[in-house]
Amino acid sequence: MVILTGNKKIKTAVFISGKGSNLKNLIQFSKRKKSPLIIKIIISNNLKSKGLRFAKIFKIKKKVFKFKKKSVDEKEILKILKFERINLICLAGFMKILSKSFIKNFKGKILNIHPSLLPDYKGLNTHKRVLLNKEKYTGCTVHFVSPNLDSGKIIIQKKIKVKKDDTPKKLAKRVLIEEHKLYPKAILKIFNL
Numbered sequence: 001m002v003i004l005t006g007n008k009k010i011k012t013a014v015f016i017s018g019k020g021s022n023l024k025n026l027i028q029f030s031k032r033k034k035s036p037l038i039i040k041i042i043i044s045n046n047l048k049s050k051g052l053r054f055a056k057i058f059k060i061k062k063k064v065f066k067f068k069k070k071s072v073d074e075k076e077i078l079k080i081l082k083f084e085r086i087n088l089i090c091l092a093g094f095m096k097i098l099s100k101s102f103i104k105n106f107k108g109k110i111l112n113i114h115p116s117l118l119p120d121y122k123g124l125n126t127h128k129r130v131l132l133n134k135e136k137y138t139g140c141t142v143h144f145v146s147p148n149l150d151s152g153k154i155i156i157q158k159k160i161k162v163k164k165d166d167t168p169k170k171l172a173k174r175v176l177i178e179e180h181k182l183y184p185k186a187i188l189k190i191f192n193l
């Protein structure tokens, strides 16, 4: 559990690579009256991430790093995060793997959301693989980030039924709805709120 002192909001950075629906959801969560979060900055590795538009819409700082030289970019990102006094990082569809040394700097403070019931179906194309294996259930997981992909300690999961006529697209849509409920819940849980 992460201990939060005083009445201060949790200064949060959200890392994205794509659409940013989880980002948007976390921003909306942060705007709720009693929300413990304030989203200070959005980081992306992809200038074309659709989610970057939420920076403008919600007046949040954004920075893009291409991760061509990961160690150089990570150092730069760390500087920014320290300057912003960030104490929580939420990965939300972020497609780069953070290094061990980066993670060390934010031990127990980096979360990720993954569209499967981890430890099953780590990595990409989860819904396609779930359907190919004729699984009865799937879901989503919020977990702490560790140096190994999708392997950190699980915080919370939501299980849903796979339907007979599901396609990867249909399944992704239904899982995403659950992701949007689950990420705020995970944050409340780790801060014991």
Ligand code: GRF
Pocket (backbone or CB within 6 Å): 016, 018, 019, 020, 021, 022, 023, 051, 092, 093, 094, 113, 114, 115, 176, 179
């Ligand atoms: C989500 O399914 C998330 O679980 C996975 O990538 C997707 C990102 O979607 N890691 P979005 O960009 O938040 O819409």
